Amino acid sequence: MSDTQVPEIMKQGKIAPWLYVAPALLIMTAFIVYPGINTFLLSFKNADGTLSAAAACVQGEPCWGILENFRYALTAPIMLNAFRNNLLWGVLMVGGTVGLGLLIAVLADRVKYEALAKAIIFMPMAISFVGAGIIWKFVYAYGTGQVQIGLLNAIVIKLGGDPISWLSEPAFNNFALILVGVWMWTGFCMTILSASLKSVPTEIIEAARVDGATEWRVFWKVMVPIIMPTIAVVVTTMVINVLKIFDIVYVMTGGNYGTEVIANRMYGEMYISHQSGRSAAIAVILILLTIPFMVWNVRRFRAQEAIR
Amino acid sequence: MTTDRIKMILAGLPTHIVLIGLCLIWLIPTIGLFVTSLRPFQDINQSGWWTALAPRKAVGQDVYEKYLAPYYGLDGKAVEGVDLFDPELIGQFRRSIELTVFLREQMEEGKVQLEEMPDPQEMSDLLTYLRQLSGAENAASRLRFTLNNYIDAVMGYRGRANYTTACAEGEQALDLNCNISDLMNPRGMGRAFINSLLVAIPCTILPILFAAFAGYAFSWLHFPGRMGLFALLVGLQIVPLQMTLIPISRAYAQLGLNGTFLGIWLFHTGFGLPYAIYLMRNFIGSLPREIFESAYLDGMSHWTVFYKLALPLSVPALASLAIFQFLWIWNDLLVALVFLGGQRPVLTYQIGNMVSSLGAGWHLLTAAAFVSMALPMIVFFSLQRFFVRGMLAGAVKG
Numbered sequence: 001m002s003d004t005q006v007p008e009i010m011k012q013g014k015i016a017p018w019l020y021v022a023p024a025l026l027i028m029t030a031f032i033v034y035p036g037i038n039t040f041l042l043s044f045k046n047a048d049g050t051l052s053a054a055a056a057c058v059q060g061e062p063c064w065g066i067l068e069n070f071r072y073a074l075t076a077p078i079m080l081n082a083f084r085n086n087l088l089w090g091v092l093m094v095g096g097t098v099g100l101g102l103l104i105a106v107l108a109d110r111v112k113y114e115a116l117a118k119a120i121i122f123m124p125m126a127i128s129f130v131g132a133g134i135i136w137k138f139v140y141a142y143g144t145g146q147v148q149i150g151l152l153n154a155i156v157i158k159l160g161g162d163p164i165s166w167l168s169e170p171a172f173n174n175f176a177l178i179l180v181g182v183w184m185w186t187g188f189c190m191t192i193l194s195a196s197l198k199s200v201p202t203e204i205i206e207a208a209r210v211d212g213a214t215e216w217r218v219f220w221k222v223m224v225p226i227i228m229p230t231i232a233v234v235v236t237t238m239v240i241n242v243l244k245i246f247d248i249v250y251v252m253t254g255g256n257y258g259t260e261v262i263a264n265r266m267y268g269e270m271y272i273s274h275q276s277g278r279s280a281a282i283a284v285i286l287i288l289l290t291i292p293f294m295v296w297n298v299r300r301f302r303a304q305e306a307i308r
Numbered sequence: 309m310t311t312d313r314i315k316m317i318l319a320g321l322p323t324h325i326v327l328i329g330l331c332l333i334w335l336i337p338t339i340g341l342f343v344t345s346l347r348p349f350q351d352i353n354q355s356g357w358w359t360a361l362a363p364r365k366a367v368g369q370d371v372y373e374k375y376l377a378p379y380y381g382l383d384g385k386a387v388e389g390v391d392l393f394d395p396e397l398i399g400q401f402r403r404s405i406e407l408t409v410f411l412r413e414q415m416e417e418g419k420v421q422l423e424e425m426p427d428p429q430e431m432s433d434l435l436t437y438l439r440q441l442s443g444a445e446n447a448a449s450r451l452r453f454t455l456n457n458y459i460d461a462v463m464g465y466r467g468r469a470n471y472t473t474a475c476a477e478g479e480q481a482l483d484l485n486c487n488i489s490d491l492m493n494p495r496g497m498g499r500a501f502i503n504s505l506l507v508a509i510p511c512t513i514l515p516i517l518f519a520a521f522a523g524y525a526f527s528w529l530h531f532p533g534r535m536g537l538f539a540l541l542v543g544l545q546i547v548p549l550q551m552t553l554i555p556i557s558r559a560y561a562q563l564g565l566n567g568t569f570l571g572i573w574l575f576h577t578g579f580g581l582p583y584a585i586y587l588m589r590n591f592i593g594s595l596p597r598e599i600f601e602s603a604y605l606d607g608m609s610h611w612t613v614f615y616k617l618a619l620p621l622s623v624p625a626l627a628s629l630a631i632f633q634f635l636w637i638w639n640d641l642l643v644a645l646v647f648l649g650g651q652r653p654v655l656t657y658q659i660g661n662m663v664s665s666l667g668a669g670w671h672l673l674t675a676a677a678f679v680s681m682a683l684p685m686i687v688f689f690s691l692q693r694f695f696v697r698g699m700l701a702g703a704v705k706g
Contacts, residue, residue, distance in 0.1 A: 031578025
């Protein structure tokens with residue numbers, strides 16, 4: 001339907017349509033648009049929102065004037081660490097979820113217990129980050145004495161190693177948290193990729209097999225190119241999710257031991273340091289980082305819909 | 309023929325091994341949590357959950373022999389006036405810290421001269437050993453699985469024993485009455501469960517209702533700026549939730565809405581709407597045009613068409629949306645933390661609190677986590693069809 005030719009039947013009075021849209025419009029204006037703008041303005045203010053951010057400048061030290069909160073958000077060591085961690089999350093979690101999701105989607109397609117296997121992989125999507133946090137905290141549990149009740153350390157000891165405090169050891173803790181993220185989100189990638197794989201015409205695959213292509217080549221040269229648009233959508237969706245990742249870190253380490261990510265810094269600046277201006281600046285940066293992926297995602301999705 | 313079959317099975321073997329292996333990795337952490345939640349709390353810290361069915365080991369003998377045997381002897385009676393294997397004496401020590409205090413007193417009284425105190429873990433092993441040997445607690449006869457952890461978690465019991473025993477012995481904790489009213493104890497999971505329902509159900513119905521209205525108008529009614537407005541509303545999906553928390557919690561403080569259900573209902577409704585409208589418009593808009601045309605020609609009003617035609621026809625979309633929204637609200641921690649806090653604790657808040665507060669051991673945490681996971685799991689497994697369909701209809705919100 002395009003706006004240029006309005007069918008007669010759609011003309012239902014001038015006021016009626018607005019009555020249908022009004023409740024949604026009002027609530028969204030009050031709860032998303034207004035606070036969104038408010039936060040944007042707040043990012044140019046000082047800690048308690050009364051003066052310009054430039055008020056926090058100290059003579060003789062670098063200052064970006066009204067963008068002072070952004071200077072903090074982009075240059076403070078603690079923020080740089082958060083950005084670094086988010087980048088690590090991005091690479092490993094997006095790679096892990098999409099890679100594993102694709103692998104499982106392909107493998108499950110060939111077995112009789114496909115539905116069961118997919119349900120198992122998908123199940124973590126249904127539980128809360130808090131629940132997942134406890135499940136994995138228990139896996140990573142570290143005892144100071146002889147007995148290790150955490151599964152991972154028990155395995156390490158069986159293999160002859162020393163138990164490791166997975167969540168507080170900087171060499172491991174980020175990876176331990178990312179693993180939880182992969183555990184939770186692989187099911188999402190698997191489901192979408194699996195649906196896409198099933199839409200690949202069987203004739204093409206059969207033709208490639210008849211021509212003597214190995215399964216490996218069929219996968220890389222035939223299936224992957226066809227489902228590439230879907231892979232792109234899944235990757236961008238995951239990138240957006242990773243940028244917003246908060247709960248896993250909050251529940252499992254509270255952002256301690258160098259595990260903070262951007263969204264945790266934002267929460268911390270707001271509710272722990274009470275620097276609402278800084279917190280708002282971080283929120284603005286987060287949304288700016290998200291927009292390109294979102295736009296690209298919508299475009300790819302539209303293009304894909306058009307082909308169908 | 310048979311060799312071909314065998315060859316085929318062998319060729320498929322790597323697939324099965326990898327797939328089943330991955331499924332096991334995915335399942336085992338959750339199984340571990342579930343098994344642990346059913347074990348007596350004395351066992352949970354003594355051995356891993358995978359040994360739940362194995363014979364119980366005599367823990368702590370080596371610690372006893374290292375630290376105490378030189379003074380108290382192997383029979384525990386070498387020091388005059390003290391019998392370490394006396395169930396009356398050992399029964400008094402409920403926690404290892406009390407044993408530590410006792411040993412300190414013994415040293416001060418000059419009865420023994422320990423060179424060094426056992427560390428906390430060793431002390432706990434030691435107490436277990438003394439309990440078993442003295443017969444103060446018979447580990448062998450203790451059941452391997454119990455529902456006590458669930459009862460304790462639901463009632464909010466945080467004492468040293470468990471709710472059932474404490475009540476039977478009349479040692480009720482301060483905020484417990486040992487009757488049905490304990491289900492409403494603000495520290496318990498029972499109350500939090502009800503609060504979670506009170507949050508999740510209206511927060512599921514409201515946005516879907518409003519989104520159905522809007523979705524219908526955006527697809528089948530004409531008004532100026534229709535497409536532009538739709539694009540704008542859908543674009544609001546990118547606004548991260550955290551970005552709106554600050555102004556809204558300030559506004560709520562002025563309106564007195566902090567800590568009220570109304571406040572959180574409105575907030576979740578606002579945030580559920582962009583995705584819900586997007587999905588509803590796409591679905592209602594894809595319904596066959598002829599149905600609507602003939603209905604209008606028959607003289608039905610747009611309102612009748614909406615609730616007699618559009619709503620019933622979009623039940624699949626409504627269902628998948630409802631599941632998504634319900635799970636999203638049920639599992640949310642951040643919004644509940646900011647707007648409800650401890651005044652009306654929901655499940656995720658309660659568990660988050662247990663993680664950080666002292667005295668809540670694994671037995672309570674695992675049971676509480678499972679209480680909170682039970683409903684989403686049931687919803688998910690019984691309505692998986694709709695769940696997957698909803699997800700494929702558009703990128704999931706996060």
